[in-house]
Amino acid sequence: MTLSNAAHPDQTGSVGLTRTQYLDLPRPLRLASGRELAPVRLAYETYGTLAPAKDNVILVCHALSGDAHAAGWSADTDTPTALDGFAADDRGVQSRGGLGWWDGMIGPGKAFDTNRYFVVSTNIIGGCRGSTGPSSLDPTTGRPYGVRFPTVTVNDMVRAQRLLLDELGISSLLSVSGGSLGGMQALEWTAVYPDQVASCIPIASTAALDSQGMAWNAIARNAIMADPDWQGGDYYGTGRTPTAGIGVARMVGHVTYLSAESMRDKFGRRLQDRPDLSYTVTEADFAVESYLRHQAAKFAQRFDANTYLYTSRALTYFDLARDYGHGSLQAALASVQARYLLISFSSDWLYPPRDSQAIVEALRANDKHVEYHNLETRYGHDSFLLDEDRQAPIIAEFLARVYEANRIGREGKA
């Protein structure tokens, strides 16, 4: 069987209109911090059809600013889309009722082929798009949690997903995948539930953020908390939200997601809607300056600032080697059983190829199945959302092999 044309545009389609669903977990979630969270609601979407043998489930995990709406067009036309920046520009996406953030990868004939696989996508706990997070009501006070929401980790996100899948009657995954923070969740799945995951596809991810990446996240969090409208996290219902702070946070994020080259290509030193310099310090004279302000304002409208803090904290805390290997990544990956496909991007300086390579080396040192592609791209970290055509055939072929091996394995056991 060959799937080399699987992702060719003329053979692919859309999952169509989708609607986010919600599930309340039947019991409290015990968190890595030692605290307990209850009640816990998770927002999720599914695409494709669950096979009778329930052996075709792929969990896709979103990155910092994503949500459960990963594919198709939202049936709720009032829902803001998580797609923005270059990815939205390229597709002419409207800001509401929009396209899922990984629509280029999920659908009939696409990398995560919904003709074949059952794809599940959840909003992470701590999120602001339907899952329980800092903007949810704290049952002990009847008011939104704010920073009284317990700190969540990638491990907590994954264990919440595990409970959701239990409720859906799904015991094991054909694959788990995601980019960036989504890749961290995918990796965590294979460490915490080694016998429940046949394969893992972390894209543009890392086993632990490096100092510089931690610094960008710290700056973003500081920008939010420095905004007086943040009000110590209790801005809900006050009519004032830290739009300026989260705007600055988003600007920092946005620049780190792109390569210098791709910014040069798009903006250069072009002036924005003016023939000459304004000779002011306040105006956004240049296209790049105007673009950043626009992205900041748009993001501030759709995203909860406290969720940004919690999610940024979670991805900074993530450290596979510390959590599972006493500081050794090789030790942390000694007991995993999944087959791995790692993809990184040459122009990604936030989650650089070296971080993926470190995981590949640790897996190989443990004699694990691992396939690795470092793709030459120009878009930087955002390549995982933009260069889908390059990733799709690699993923489709990998999944087909895993599916086949998995089926044979189960038949052998039967």
Added chain:
Amino acid sequence: MTLSNAAHPDQTGSVGLTRTQYLDLPRPLRLASGRELAPVRLAYETYGTLAPAKDNVILVCHALSGDAHAAGWSADTDTPTALDGFAADDRGVQSRGGLGWWDGMIGPGKAFDTNRYFVVSTNIIGGCRGSTGPSSLDPTTGRPYGVRFPTVTVNDMVRAQRLLLDELGISSLLSVSGGSLGGMQALEWTAVYPDQVASCIPIASTAALDSQGMAWNAIARNAIMADPDWQGGDYYGTGRTPTAGIGVARMVGHVTYLSAESMRDKFGRRLQDRPDLSYTVTEADFAVESYLRHQAAKFAQRFDANTYLYTSRALTYFDLARDYGHGSLQAALASVQARYLLISFSSDWLYPPRDSQAIVEALRANDKHVEYHNLETRYGHDSFLLDEDRQAPIIAEFLARVYEANRIGREGKA
């Protein structure tokens, strides 16, 4: 004559205690924006002795956060030093009454050898360390300018320096040098006063900032202006200054000045003064997080936020090709007469080697004298303040050759 040991530590010394001087320009400064600035005061320091022939003058120009105090120890013990970050840590520098920001380069036997050369250093106009800037009193209102201060450009900075040198009776420069924005000033000198500058040493600089560099600057300015305590620029005397905003701006700047490698070396994922994660979103758990907060607070204390806006604007506006070559860098450098020494750093991703190389190529295409060194360093953009031992011998030898050639040239004319 050989100067190969000129910068050897055991032959070098300090210029000792220094005191900043102030000079009021005798006439208004006509600015690139078309506006006029008056009165104009410039803060400056000098090191070494002006030769009777006045042929040994070197102007050093500071970067965004610098000041006139470039060398030696400030005699005014209450003056905050512009040296901070890794450079201050390395030298155990106190925050006040401190060491000049380029002390490693300026002094007896150093790169800019004060036994031989007369070094002049000014605080740029728009500055906050003694030169006229947005925190100065506007004579038309009797109140500080705030954002009514006219936008200044690198060209304005250079023409102000020209007027200062006129007052000091200095008609031409043996050399002009600086890193980053200081390098822009050096380049501008050779374009606007081609017959008055024998040599030019731009370090870690550029003929025009690229989109990504413009973006970092835009983020920093936005962070300041987003702080309600900025108050539209009129925070002077209100008891509230935008410390949070300029703190975030400084954090962004600080990370862009360093390489990912040097941050990894210094911080890794080390926790700061705690045995375990705090499981909060508000605490600075990691050393890198704590460091950024500390640097932000320190900088907010010593630096005026409006000056940050104006200086950041000036370096974003700087564009040699646009201003002197109708968009062509080669055309812009067609009439320069100086000998050039350019230095860039392999790990500098903010003012990357390619930017220096573009200048070198444009100069070579014009058959100009140019020498270029791309030094392998780990510190990123801040290498110009940190890896002085590597730069010093290159600069010392270059200057000795220029001085000699200049002397012979003048004797030939006499």
